[in-house]
Amino acid sequence: MNTMNPGISAEADARHKSDAVIPVAEEKPEDTVIEEGKTVGKAFADNPKYKLRHVDVSYGDDRAIKNISLDIGRNEVISFIGPSGCGKSTFLRCLNRMNDSIESCRITGQLLLDDEDIYASKKDVVELRARVGMVFQKPNPFPKSIYDNVAYGPKIHGLANRKAELDDIVENSLRKAGLWNEVKDRLDANATGMSGGQQQRLCIARAIAVSPEVILMDEPCSALDPIATARIEELISEMSKSYTIVIVTHSMQQAARVSHRTAYFHLGHLVEVNETNKVFTSPQHDLTESYITGRFG
Amino acid sequence: MSKGKEDVYGDHISNQFNHDLAGLKAEFLKMGGMVEQQVHDAVKALVESDGQLGEEVRAKDREVDKLEIEIDEEATLVIARRQPAARDLRLVISVIKMVADLERVGDEAKKIAKLAVALSDEGKAPHGYVEIRHIGEHVANMLRDSLDAFARLDSRQALRIMKEDKRVDEEYKAATRSLITFMMEDPRNISRCMSVMWVLRALERVGDHACNLAENVIFMVKGEDVRHTPMEEAERIVGRD
Numbered sequence: 001m002n003t004m005n006p007g008i009s010a011e012a013d014a015r016h017k018s019d020a021v022i023p024v025a026e027e028k029p030e031d032t033v034i035e036e037g038k039t040v041g042k043a044f045a046d047n048p049k050y051k052l053r054h055v056d057v058s059y060g061d062d063r064a065i066k067n068i069s070l071d072i073g074r075n076e077v078i079s080f081i082g083p084s085g086c087g088k089s090t091f092l093r094c095l096n097r098m099n100d101s102i103e104s105c106r107i108t109g110q111l112l113l114d115d116e117d118i119y120a121s122k123k124d125v126v127e128l129r130a131r132v133g134m135v136f137q138k139p140n141p142f143p144k145s146i147y148d149n150v151a152y153g154p155k156i157h158g159l160a161n162r163k164a165e166l167d168d169i170v171e172n173s174l175r176k177a178g179l180w181n182e183v184k185d186r187l188d189a190n191a192t193g194m195s196g197g198q199q200q201r202l203c204i205a206r207a208i209a210v211s212p213e214v215i216l217m218d219e220p221c222s223a224l225d226p227i228a229t230a231r232i233e234e235l236i237s238e239m240s241k242s243y244t245i246v247i248v249t250h251s252m253q254q255a256a257r258v259s260h261r262t263a264y265f266h267l268g269h270l271v272e273v274n275e276t277n278k279v280f281t282s283p284q285h286d287l288t289e290s291y292i293t294g295r296f297g
Numbered sequence: 298m299s300k301g302k303e304d305v306y307g308d309h310i311s312n313q314f315n316h317d318l319a320g321l322k323a324e325f326l327k328m329g330g331m332v333e334q335q336v337h338d339a340v341k342a343l344v345e346s347d348g349q350l351g352e353e354v355r356a357k358d359r360e361v362d363k364l365e366i367e368i369d370e371e372a373t374l375v376i377a378r379r380q381p382a383a384r385d386l387r388l389v390i391s392v393i394k395m396v397a398d399l400e401r402v403g404d405e406a407k408k409i410a411k412l413a414v415a416l417s418d419e420g421k422a423p424h425g426y427v428e429i430r431h432i433g434e435h436v437a438n439m440l441r442d443s444l445d446a447f448a449r450l451d452s453r454q455a456l457r458i459m460k461e462d463k464r465v466d467e468e469y470k471a472a473t474r475s476l477i478t479f480m481m482e483d484p485r486n487i488s489r490c491m492s493v494m495w496v497l498r499a500l501e502r503v504g505d506h507a508c509n510l511a512e513n514v515i516f517m518v519k520g521e522d523v524r525h526t527p528m529e530e531a532e533r534i535v536g537r538d
Contacts, residue, residue: 029308252382280382280386281382281383281386282519282520282521289383289384293309293382293384293385294309294311294314294379295308295310296310297310
């Protein structure tokens with residue numbers, strides 16, 4: 001911040017050599033060279049839920065994530081922000097192996113969930129995804145009844161032996177998602193008939209029905225109106241008591257409102273991660289500053 | 298960064314945002330210049346027994362008050378429209394706070410002008426005017442320098458102003474002591490000396506406000522609050538890159 005422009009002396013030099021003024025290409029903040037694996041702020045935590053070290057992700061020859069090391073704390077809400085294509089969604093999807101289905105995707109480094117390697121060859125991915133739930137940008141309920149949407153996960157994971165138990169899980173999940181009062185009289189109605197905000201909360205209810213430990217959210221509010229967004233944000237604060245939440249968002253205000261820590265990604269690098277309060281009032285890295293203040297993005 | 302220090306608020310994608318912030322800065326500096334002149338004129342009116350000038354200062358305070366309200370409104374709109382973050386947020390918040398300081402400086406100038414008008418009716422005073430002129434110049438310079446530090450985002454200069462405030466306090470104490478001596482020498486001096494004392498007090502407050510401005514400049518530039526922190530800590534913050 002506020003450093004002298006190194007270009008000035010170059011310009012003066014150029015003037016000195018020839019009388020013609022050579023215009024110096026304007027240096028844009030997004031062109032700043034970032035040192036690989038160098039993250040400013042607080043990337044590590046005591047007793048973390050996720051311990052991620054030197055994570056590298058490539059799609060074919062394309063390196064999408066460059067040597068990122070980060071801890072995600074227990075019951076922490078952490079948001080990933082950054083311009084489009086910075087790798088935040090890719091990184092999020094590594095956390096429950098959602099990238100497995102992409103043929104060309106190669107992941108190296110260490111990704112530990114409760115000190116267990118989630119990419120170990122013997123790792124049961126279905127079990128992993130039950131522990132690490134995910135909510136997507138567009139609400140994607142099954143074309144089934146509201147009840148079945150929530151009951152589906154507990155059923156296939158054998159979490160309920162009797163109908164009454166299943167009923168309890170469905171009710172509890174819907175309550176936690178703040179949806180119970182709106183749908184308790186029409187549990188048999190098709191979920192696709194709900195409003196967008198309700199569908200998204202249903203997806204959250206579906207995710208928490210299998211008692212996950214971590215919930216990943218990929219721009220959960222970008223398709224919702226402000227009221228529905230406020231409900232989901234309220235829900236996130238409520239849920240942080242029981243879950244670890246990682247949220248990718250394009251809304252910086254949302255990151256500022258809901259998360260404890262904020263991580264700024266740029267061209268596959270993790271540039272800065274710090275307490276959210278700090279990031280939005282006095283970020284340490286120039287790039288973070290330029291991005292959150294709307295100087296590029 | 299490719300831009301000079303003055304341009305750090307002018308490189309948003311949204312040109313309107315650049316425009317809003319530049320406007321806010323310009324209005325603030327305009328108010329600062331006006332208040333600085335008020336202090337100058339108030340002291341001049343007093344020392345030169347210029348009742349006319351004193352009246353002008355009192356009248357002009359209304360313009361200062363009007364600017365305070367305008368700048369506050371503008372800053373509120375920027376927050377509502379743009380949700381500024383980081384250095385932009387610090388600029389807006391600092392301006393809102395500093396405007397209040399400037400308004401108070403304006404009030405102090407008005408106070409001095411009022412006494413100038415009253416004293417000019419009585420003729421020249423023998424005691425205390427040297428001190429008033431001296432301290433008046435000192436705090437007016439501090440005010441000018443802090444506005445300058447704001448315009449150039451110069452945290453080092455801001456730090457110097459914070460240190461300067463200690464010297465003003467000492468000068469104020471010394472002046473008070475000599476006034477007490479005059480009062481003890483001849484009780485007929487008491488009324489006039491009390492007036493001079495009020496002026497000194499007002500000037501000392503101007504110095505405090507200039508110091509507040511300087512603290513806000515450091516907050517804007519460095520992102521750390523140096524109010525109520527020891528000077529060594531402030532030095533450490535400013536010295537950091």
